Amino acid sequence: MKIGQLAQQTGTPVDTIRYYEREGLLPRAARTEGNYRIYDAVHLERLAFIRRCRSLDMTQDEIRVLLRFRDTPSESCEDVNALLDAHIGHVAERIRELQQLETQLQVLRACCEEGRQAAECGILNELSHGGAELTTPAASESHLAATHAGGRQHVPPRQGGGA
């Protein structure tokens, strides 16, 4: 199959598939005479695997490790289990951080109710004279990201699994 079909079947943008190939997550695809990439079931499985991992918010490096184990079925999977534990830790820690953040934000929000003049806005005032102690901005111990996502939306174009 060609790249567009693979994209459809896995709900992955075409650009992303080519990107994974560049990054080495997918092997280089064979080409047709006209230089089109061709894929088979093996590629599809592998890409599906990658996408499931990404939907669990793993990094490429984490995925790379899992792929290595998938490729060497005779090794012990201890490290797989450990990796997953670590990743669960990443998520759990980020949740804790965000919950603290939410509390702080709610406290701050309670400083102003109605539309006052900005000069008297409890929120602006609180942000101005250090209520918080000027710490490093929300730095995770374990590589966990900030709150906002840059425009990384994609909205898959209706995924024809069984329709």
Place this chain on the structure above:
Amino acid sequence: MKIGQLAQQTGTPVDTIRYYEREGLLPRAARTEGNYRIYDAVHLERLAFIRRCRSLDMTQDEIRVLLRFRDTPSESCEDVNALLDAHIGHVAERIRELQQLETQLQVLRACCEEGRQAAECGILNELSHGGAELTTPAASESHLAATHAGGRQHVPPRQGGGA
């Protein structure tokens, strides 16, 4: 004061201060004869404000809005309050997403206990044959970021607030 002192007093890396200037969050600083930036209390206040906002995980754009209100004290602060509500929404939504994620990960984790051979690892198997339905990777409705932070650690070098 020079940039290093400002950095110390606010717990901000020097590079970040210069970066904020480039981005227009801080006004261009005056210069000495030797072309060094000089700052006064006004700059310090403004930077502290920015850092408090960042420690609440606001985006530069969100901060820009707050700064505009800070600079025009006669306007109504309704939009400030609304912005904060929206931002609390961002955080709350990301928390919900991550909690779902954590649940999924724990289910997955339960598929394998001891170190089996990778071929029989319940986790790898589950990731291989679609347990999850191959959706778009953890895409937030409202611009909320992924779980891991790229090397954006900084470890402030001992902050001499009152010591």
Place this chain on the structure above:
DNA sequence: GCTTGACTCTGGAGTTACTACAGGGTTTCC
């Protein structure tokens, strides 16, 4: 006067996991 060292300057590249082009070539179908 000169050196050492701490500090500062500019500009540019790297980070994550993509996304979005521009400017072409290929296939397919009528």
Place this chain on the structure above:
DNA sequence: GGAAACCCTGTAGTAACTCCAGAGTCAAGC
């Protein structure tokens, strides 16, 4: 044989920094 739909490469942009090289400035010491 011509247009639509698909595919190719390569480059640049995203958020909020971080790190570096190569150079200039300043205070102190000898």
